[in-house]
Amino acid sequence: MPTFRAGVDLGATKIQAVVVGPDHAVVGQARHPTPTEGGPPAVTAAIARAVEEAAGSAGVAVEELGGAGVGSPGAVDHDSGMVAHARNLPDWEEPFPLAAALADALDCPVRIDNDVQVAVLGELELGAGRPYSSFLGVWWGTGVGGGIVLDRKLWLGRGAAGEIGHMVVKRGGARCPCGRRGCLEAYAGRGAMERRARELHDRGHKTDLFHLMEKRGRERLTSGVWAAALDREDRMAEDLIHRAVAALGAGIASAMNLLDVEAVVIGGGLGTRLGEPYVERIAKAMQPHLFVDDRPPAMLPAALGDLGGAIGASLLFEV
Numbered sequence: 161m162p163t164f165r166a167g168v169d170l171g172a173t174k175i176q177a178v179v180v181g182p183d184h185a186v187v188g189q190a191r192h193p194t195p196t197e198g199g200p201p202a203v204t205a206a207i208a209r210a211v212e213e214a215a216g217s218a219g220v221a222v223e224e225l226g227g228a229g230v231g232s233p234g235a236v237d238h239d240s241g242m243v244a245h246a247r248n249l250p251d252w253e254e255p256f257p258l259a260a261a262l263a264d265a266l267d268c269p270v271r272i273d274n275d276v277q278v279a280v281l282g283e284l285e286l287g288a289g290r291p292y293s294s295f296l297g298v299w300w301g302t303g304v305g306g307g308i309v310l311d312r313k314l315w316l317g318r319g320a321a322g323e324i325g326h327m328v329v330k331r332g333g334a335r336c337p338c339g340r341r342g343c344l345e346a347y348a349g350r351g352a353m354e355r356r357a358r359e360l361h362d363r364g365h366k367t368d369l370f371h372l373m374e375k376r377g378r379e380r381l382t383s384g385v386w387a388a389a390l391d392r393e394d395r396m397a398e399d400l401i402h403r404a405v406a407a408l409g410a411g412i413a414s415a416m417n418l419l420d421v422e423a424v425v426i427g428g429g430l431g432t433r434l435g436e437p438y439v440e441r442i443a444k445a446m447q448p449h450l451f452v453d454d455r456p457p458a459m460l461p462a463a464l465g466d467l468g469g470a471i472g473a474s475l476l477f478e479v
């Protein structure tokens with residue numbers, strides 16, 4: 161049984177690769193920007209380079225890897241290793257055989273699953289979810305993803321379970337990136353929040369958000385930009401984050417009323433960056449919507465941090 165495995169978190173802006181040892185400890189890592197052109201072949205090549213570099217930093221030859229797991233955005237078919245509709249990746253609409261192409265490039269077995277599901281799997285096995293038999297993972301980032309753990313297993317439904325970001329928190333409400341109206345993600349997703357901030361800014365509302373973005377050489381309102389704006393008490397940032405927290409409270413409480421799980425684990429780019437104080441604010445925002453309000457769930461930030469998605473992906477080779 162090979163001792164080392166690789167895990168990759170394929171994100172819209174960065175590719176994070178780790179190599180883990182037998183006890184799941186991270187022994188090597190590498191982070192590369194996600195290519196913005198060149199389509200799936202360019203992304204596959206960049207993933208292969210990141211894995212090779214992570215292995216190199218661990219002093220492990222790629223041939224020694226027992227496998228590489230990848231958490232991917234888009235519509236992921238675990239069994240066929242195909243990825244389609246990855247709209248945050250360059251020219252990636254049609255199905256592409258990512259597992260097969262990457263296995264060719266690395267000459268080792270590759271398994272692929274949904275990015276949020278593998279991150280939640282990581283929290284289940286190694287992170288904040290370890291003490292619980294049931295919990296809900298809420299990944300607060302560019303979008304709002306989720307994972308449901310019941311009896312220590314991910315509940316996948318027919319393959320699309322856990323899409324808490326598209327629970328309706330306001331009928332006929334704000335337009336969601338998915339095209340529907342009133343979804344949680346329309347209020348709390350970083351993408352939707354940025355769109356709203358730009359609209360308000362264009363209409364003359366004052367904010368330091370875009371100034372902070374430029375100062376950091378960014379083209380997007382990253383989690384770091386939001387955190388910096390909150391630090392300096394930027395009014396628009398505070399209002400939009402407050403709106404996001406209120407929507408998360410309503411959406412997560414509704415999910416609790418349905419599932420009655422023991423805990424809620426908050427992860428994702430924004431969730432991880434804003435951390436504990438915001439987990440507490442979400443808990444407060446949930447309270448008025450909880451049907452059984454004297455037994456709220458345990459509320460926890462994800463424990464594996466920035467590397468959580470990649471570490472979770474390495475668990476795809478846990479057999």
Ligand SMILES: [Zn+2]
Pocket residue numbers: 325326336337338339340343345346
């Ligand atoms: Zn939606």
